[in-house]
Amino acid sequence: MTIAVCPGSFDPITNGHLDIVTRALRHFDEVIVLVTGNPTKTSGLFTIDERVDLIREATSHLEGVRVDSWAGLLVDYTTQHDISALIKGLRSSLDYEYELPMAQMNRRLTGVDTYFLLTDEKYGYISSSLTKEVAKYGGDISGLVPESVHDAIREKFSN
Ligand code: PNS
Numbered sequence: 508m509t510i511a512v513c514p515g516s517f518d519p520i521t522n523g524h525l526d527i528v529t530r531a532l533r534h535f536d537e538v539i540v541l542v543t544g545n546p547t548k549t550s551g552l553f554t555i556d557e558r559v560d561l562i563r564e565a566t567s568h569l570e571g572v573r574v575d576s577w578a579g580l581l582v583d584y585t586t587q588h589d590i591s592a593l594i595k596g597l598r599s600s601l602d603y604e605y606e607l608p609m610a611q612m613n614r615r616l617t618g619v620d621t622y623f624l625l626t627d628e629k630y631g632y633i634s635s636s637l638t639k640e641v642a643k644y645g646g647d648i649s650g651l652v653p654e655s656v657h658d659a660i661r662e663k664f665s666n
Contacts, residue, residue, distance in 0.1 A: 511535040511592040511622065514581050517542050517558045518551040519656045520565055521638060523630035527596035530624055532571050538594065540566065541584060542576040552639055552663055565653040582617040593621040598631050 513528055517540070524540075531538045540562050546555045553561065555576050566572040577584045585593070593613065595606055603623075610621035633651050642648045642660045649657060 508537065509535045509592070510537045510539065510588075510590050511594045512539045512541050512581075512585055512588075512590055513594040514541040514543050514577075515595075516544055516551070516635070517562060518635050518639075519553050519558055519652060519660065520562045521630070521633050521635055521652050521656075522650070523596060523598070523626055523633040525565055525653060526627050526630055527594065527624050528566060528572060529569060531594045531622075532569060534622075535571075535592065535594075537571045537573060539573045539575055539588075539590070541581075542574070543578075543581060544576070545578050546576070552660070557659070561653075561656050561659055564655045580616075582613050582619055585619045586617050591619055593619055595621055595623055596626045597623045598626040598634075 511531055513531060515524065517524060528538055528540055542555055542558045542562070544551070544555055559574050559576050562574045566574065585591070597603055597606065606621070606623070613619050613621060638648050638651045639660065642664055648660065652660065
C-alpha cells in the first residue's frame with residue numbers, strides 16, 4: 508500500500524488544495540491530509556480542529572483520504588507512520604523557491620521524498636490568504652473554496 512502525506516496549514520483548504528489531493532490519489536493508495544501547526548496558538552482564521560473538520564467535509568466524497576493534525580516536525584510524523592512520500596502543489600516559481608529548501612531539509616533529516624504536482628491552471632492564483640482577504644472585505648469567493656468552507660468563512664467574517 509502506497510501512502511503519501513499532503514501537509515500544510517490549510518487555513519482553510521481551497522479548491523486548489525483539493526485538486527492536488529484528488530490528483531495525488533491517482534498515484535498513491537492513501538493520501539493523508541496533514542494540518543500542521545500548534546493547536547494552542549490562536550493565529551489563523553480557523554483553529555486546527557476546525558481546519559481538520561472542514562477538510563474532512565470537503566474530502567468526504569474521496570476514497571483513500573485520511574485527515575490528521577500534527578504540532579511537531581513533519582518528518583517526525585512521517586517517520587512515526589513509516590511514510591516515505593510528501594506531496595505538495597506548485598503554483599509558480601515562488602512556490603518552488605519556498606518549497607525547495609523544505610524538501611531538501613526534510614530529505615536530509617530522514618530521507619523522505621517530496622513529490623510536486625503542478626497546480627492546474629484554473630487554480631494557479633488561489634491561496635488561503637488571498638481568499639480570506641477577499642472575503643474579509645465582502646468580495647465574492649465562490650468557486651475558490653469548497654461550498655462548506657465558503658459558508659464557514661462567511662460565518663467567521665459576519666461575527
Ligand atoms: O501550506 P504551508 O503553510 O506553506 O505548509 C508549510 C508546512 C506546514 C508544510 C511547513 O511549515 C511544515 O512542514 N511545518 C511543520 C514543521 C516542520 O517540519 N518544519 C520544518 C520544515 S523543513
